[in-house]
Amino acid sequence: MSDGDDALLLGAAAPPSANGEPVFDAPWQSRVFAMARRLNEQGHFTWDEFRACLIAEIAAWEAAHPGADYHYYDRFFAALLQLLERKSICSLAELGRRSREYAARPHEH
Amino acid sequence: MNDRPPQAVRAEALEDLLMEKGLLKGSDVDAVIQRYTERVGPMNGARVVARAWVDEDFRARLLEDGAATVAEFDFEGGQTERLVVKANSDEEHHAVVCTLCSCYPWAVLGLPPAWYKDPEYRSRIVREPRLVLAEMGLQLAPEVAIRVWDSSAEVRYLVLPQRPAGTDGWDEAALAGLVSRDSMIGAALARRPEEVA
Numbered sequence A: 001m002s003d004g005d006d007a008l009l010l011g012a013a014a015p016p017s018a019n020g021e022p023v024f025d026a027p028w029q030s031r032v033f034a035m036a037r038r039l040n041e042q043g044h045f046t047w048d049e050f051r052a053c054l055i056a057e058i059a060a061w062e063a064a065h066p067g068a069d070y071h072y073y074d075r076f077f078a079a080l081l082q083l084l085e086r087k088s089i090c091s092l093a094e095l096g097r098r099s100r101e102y103a104a105r106p107h108e109h
Numbered sequence B: 001m002n003d004r005p006p007q008a009v010r011a012e013a014l015e016d017l018l019m020e021k022g023l024l025k026g027s028d029v030d031a032v033i034q035r036y037t038e039r040v041g042p043m044n045g046a047r048v049v050a051r052a053w054v055d056e057d058f059r060a061r062l063l064e065d066g067a068a069t070v071a072e073f074d075f076e077g078g079q080t081e082r083l084v085v086k087a088n089s090d091e092e093h094h095a096v097v098c099t100l101c102s103c104y105p106w107a108v109l110g111l112p113p114a115w116y117k118d119p120e121y122r123s124r125i126v127r128e129p130r131l132v133l134a135e136m137g138l139q140l141a142p143e144v145a146i147r148v149w150d151s152s153a154e155v156r157y158l159v160l161p162q163r164p165a166g167t168d169g170w171d172e173a174a175l176a177g178l179v180s181r182d183s184m185i186g187a188a189l190a191r192r193p194e195e196v197a
Helices: A005-009 A027-041 A047-064 A072-086 A092-103 B007-020 B026-036 B042-054 B056-064 B066-073 B119-127 B129-135 B172-176 B181-185
Strands: B082-087 B092-097 B145-150 B155-160
Touching: A027 A047, A027 A072, A027 B007, A027 B026, A047 A072, A072 A092, A072 B007, A092 B007, B007 B026, B042 B056, B042 B066, B042 B155, B042 B172, B042 B181, B056 B066, B056 B082, B056 B155, B066 B082, B082 B092, B082 B145, B092 B119, B092 B129, B092 B155, B119 B129, B119 B145, B129 B145, B155 B181
Parallel strands: B082 B155, B092 B145
Antiparallel strands: none
């Protein structure tokens, strides 16, 4: 089982890519992608584990939204969070609190 | 999804939480991104700069109305509502910050680096720009005035770095190769020919 770039960019549930590079619609997607990759490189989970989580996440979403197209990085982010909770690295509750705190920041964005 | 903060906010929250837990550093995340995305993003801005270096009319239009002029290139990746371009000169060096959060002209500069949204960078670049830039490797002569521009949701700034010496007769593509993302934020100068040889 390889955690190398070939396994990452090809094969099941690979990210959208062009010319061998992942394609991001927005900066947050690249941050989430890179966080997942970094945690994998540090040994918190294997890429196969992550990929299995992502495939399951996509399947669950499709079952709940018949006929609709999933958004790859929304599913990717959800899968990462599930894995982080399962591994007791970061809980969804913790992320929720911090996100709401940031969302309430006083600025125009 | 009701009332859930936007993905960008959640991603920022996650990155901060993971950093606080000691699991990763922002610079690590930057490095991974860079590994995967070397050719997109900042190259858009670099092409704009290169054209401004060779075409006086274009340069004038760019400094007059950044967003409209950049739109001549038809880049993908979202619009930059109001883009103001600041030209570096022998007398003035410009640097850009968003002190509130991390506004960034994504369509022309690609993915923002972690240090750009670091609270320390943001507050210090406004208060002591010469020192912060020196810490980042950019030494500016004392007679060069430094102006720091605060980006917001409405107005984003792009720095037009000075054209390096020794580039007479270079075409736009070659010139674009000298323009780094950091030079368009004002954290560095454009690369010199000998640095890319």
